[in-house]
Amino acid sequence: MKFKISKKDKDCSARLGIITTDHGKINTPAFMPVGTLGAVKTISPKELITLNTEIVLGNTYHLYLRPGTEIIYNAGGLHKFISWPKPILTDSGGFQVFSLSKLNKISDEGVEFQSHLDGSKHMFTPEFSMKIQRFLGSDIIMAFDHCPPGDSDFSVVLDAVNRTSSWMKRCSEFLKENEEHYDYNQNVFPIIQGAVNSELRYKSINELLPYAKCGIAIGGLAVGEEKNAMMDTIEYCSNLLPKEQPRYLMGVGKPSDLVMAVRRGVDMFDCVLPTRNGRNGQVFTKEKILNIRNKKYENDHTEIDSYSTHEWGRQFSKAYLRHLFKINEILGLRIATTLNLSFYLDLMSTMRIKIQDGTFHSWSKSWLSKYKLLDNSK
Amino acid sequence: MKFKISKKDKDCSARLGIITTDHGKINTPAFMPVGTLGAVKTISPKELITLNTEIVLGNTYHLYLRPGTEIIYNAGGLHKFISWPKPILTDSGGFQVFSLSKLNKISDEGVEFQSHLDGSKHMFTPEFSMKIQRFLGSDIIMAFDHCPPGDSDFSVVLDAVNRTSSWMKRCSEFLKENEEHYDYNQNVFPIIQGAVNSELRYKSINELLPYAKCGIAIGGLAVGEEKNAMMDTIEYCSNLLPKEQPRYLMGVGKPSDLVMAVRRGVDMFDCVLPTRNGRNGQVFTKEKILNIRNKKYENDHTEIDSYSTHEWGRQFSKAYLRHLFKINEILGLRIATTLNLSFYLDLMSTMRIKIQDGTFHSWSKSWLSKYKLLDNSK
Numbered sequence: 001m002k003f004k005i006s007k008k009d010k011d012c013s014a015r016l017g018i019i020t021t022d023h024g025k026i027n028t029p030a031f032m033p034v035g036t037l038g039a040v041k042t043i044s045p046k047e048l049i050t051l052n053t054e055i056v057l058g059n060t061y062h063l064y065l066r067p068g069t070e071i072i073y074n075a076g077g078l079h080k081f082i083s084w085p086k087p088i089l090t091d092s093g094g095f096q097v098f099s100l101s102k103l104n105k106i107s108d109e110g111v112e113f114q115s116h117l118d119g120s121k122h123m124f125t126p127e128f129s130m131k132i133q134r135f136l137g138s139d140i141i142m143a144f145d146h147c148p149p150g151d152s153d154f155s156v157v158l159d160a161v162n163r164t165s166s167w168m169k170r171c172s173e174f175l176k177e178n179e180e181h182y183d184y185n186q187n188v189f190p191i192i193q194g195a196v197n198s199e200l201r202y203k204s205i206n207e208l209l210p211y212a213k214c215g216i217a218i219g220g221l222a223v224g225e226e227k228n229a230m231m232d233t234i235e236y237c238s239n240l241l242p243k244e245q246p247r248y249l250m251g252v253g254k255p256s257d258l259v260m261a262v263r264r265g266v267d268m269f270d271c272v273l274p275t276r277n278g279r280n281g282q283v284f285t286k287e288k289i290l291n292i293r294n295k296k297y298e299n300d301h302t303e304i305d306s307y308s309t310h311e312w313g314r315q316f317s318k319a320y321l322r323h324l325f326k327i328n329e330i331l332g333l334r335i336a337t338t339l340n341l342s343f344y345l346d347l348m349s350t351m352r353i354k355i356q357d358g359t360f361h362s363w364s365k366s367w368l369s370k371y372k373l374l375d376n377s378k
Numbered sequence: 379m380k381f382k383i384s385k386k387d388k389d390c391s392a393r394l395g396i397i398t399t400d401h402g403k404i405n406t407p408a409f410m411p412v413g414t415l416g417a418v419k420t421i422s423p424k425e426l427i428t429l430n431t432e433i434v435l436g437n438t439y440h441l442y443l444r445p446g447t448e449i450i451y452n453a454g455g456l457h458k459f460i461s462w463p464k465p466i467l468t469d470s471g472g473f474q475v476f477s478l479s480k481l482n483k484i485s486d487e488g489v490e491f492q493s494h495l496d497g498s499k500h501m502f503t504p505e506f507s508m509k510i511q512r513f514l515g516s517d518i519i520m521a522f523d524h525c526p527p528g529d530s531d532f533s534v535v536l537d538a539v540n541r542t543s544s545w546m547k548r549c550s551e552f553l554k555e556n557e558e559h560y561d562y563n564q565n566v567f568p569i570i571q572g573a574v575n576s577e578l579r580y581k582s583i584n585e586l587l588p589y590a591k592c593g594i595a596i597g598g599l600a601v602g603e604e605k606n607a608m609m610d611t612i613e614y615c616s617n618l619l620p621k622e623q624p625r626y627l628m629g630v631g632k633p634s635d636l637v638m639a640v641r642r643g644v645d646m647f648d649c650v651l652p653t654r655n656g657r658n659g660q661v662f663t664k665e666k667i668l669n670i671r672n673k674k675y676e677n678d679h680t681e682i683d684s685y686s687t688h689e690w691g692r693q694f695s696k697a698y699l700r701h702l703f704k705i706n707e708i709l710g711l712r713i714a715t716t717l718n719l720s721f722y723l724d725l726m727s728t729m730r731i732k733i734q735d736g737t738f739h740s741w742s743k744s745w746l747s748k749y750k751l752l753d754n755s756k
Contacts, residue, residue, distance in 0.1 A: 081679075317453065
């Protein structure tokens, strides 16, 4: 895996780059649609490509439970199983075992948990997460980390930082000692912890840097902390991270979060917001956020989004989309999800163009002043 | 609306034709995907066109309840509301008020019923059904008929035949006396009743023929009667119907039913089977019917249907489709629905080619001997 930066903004930390993996290139800043269980909900692989998706995210915890690692290995890896020819990043399961499952025991060894599906007992260790991700065959493997809630005490966050560092070492050793299963390279990203505490972030970065060979992730944010503290932490981390590696901000966020984080030097994002909120009837358009179930759209026969680059924004009316949501029709979930992903991926494309043009900083200020209001309007 | 027959099979009643409406041509024998509420469930208009759909069916009862006639009229008619540029046929609501709603009273005037959604009270008369269909703006309007259950007594079926005839007269008068709302023609098809009784079918045909100007439908079948009696009734009706008008067999059916009915001179079909069964995990393939939730497909990484003309049949594996169904992922419902519609529409296309080639009769016999077994295998 390679990362080449072709342009840096002169007034902020935004940068334009290309990550090259054995499954193709990813233009950065990049947004990764979330395909937790081997599908970006409602969307086909070809549609993802039409939307300019260059990488999708899968999840180790979910795929381990369903359909199970062995089935995916038998298919020839996750790319083949889901018919996705481009890069895949898999999250390690760390975040999910802490947030989704019923925890039995966290120890330095790993995490014992009960499945959120059937209560069955499992144990994830750093080695086991690496083992699964090797079988999944993702291009980017995430290290197994300990992500505490946003309101945790200093001592809890310190423990998480220490554990994450020692687990990183074990992840690295496992990957060194065990061969890949497929004929392409997999690359591991460490995940920085430390909540919004700069002392702990400093410690985490220093301890993880030796393991950052081709990329590094900022974890432990968007877990309940204040927005300003989140942005300050991103900026703090970004300044300490190697300039020549992509920086991945995990699980963030709203459109304005993406723009604010790109200003602070972030290169990669993932978030369920465009897909999950789409299925709940929230549609991001160039003009405003529509809550399409609202009665005011009942007889609104105007286009959903006249400025959308996706034909559905102009082909279908607000009244029709509202009708589809009112009758629980799947086509409605598809339209909202697709238009939201189109909005997100277009926003990334716009940011890349603005960095290339040398106008990103001023563009982002004016965009944020307009769009931040919308973000809070829902 | 015009109907031109270009070829007739010399050994059976199959015929090849083209219906021309103001929204375009329909090659017959034709299958109409069912878009009850203004959407063929899970499928976009462009996808329908890619599948070679030339006409879709909407439903007066359902669309009257949701979103309501006025909203569709404000959109400029059903074609514009749902973004479907090709022909639309609307069922009259007759079948639904008898089968879906809680009936309060059937009289010669019409039918009082309670909505299956909220119990609200409504009254459908022949005039009101025509009025709604005029607002919907379908290319083909179905007459408001009385369709009794398949196990009804002679006297009940006789009543239904008489009522259907008198309602047809009132439908026709309403359509004569009230102008169309849009700048294209709408055409009405009478619906023959009479269950599987040839005396009553004869009576119904004779009484409705004066109203059949450009097409006629065989209703009251596939409502619980024996398959042989159904086929005999189709054959009996078909022989009595005008040769120069398309014959529409309502609500039928399995793939083998379509082939058997084309042999008996039917030109148009609709059925929820490919879409509804698809959403339940039943996938029609060229080789067999798959119940994709079955555990035997868990590790079956072969293509869903190697012979499918749709890329998804070859792109996705049985194991992946099963996984999508097991996790209740919408993409799975889309794949099964799409492949089933592809199967149905390809079957119609094959029949048209075989009639054109003059080989339909022998082809249909060999196809039926193979596929009828599959139909019963589920």
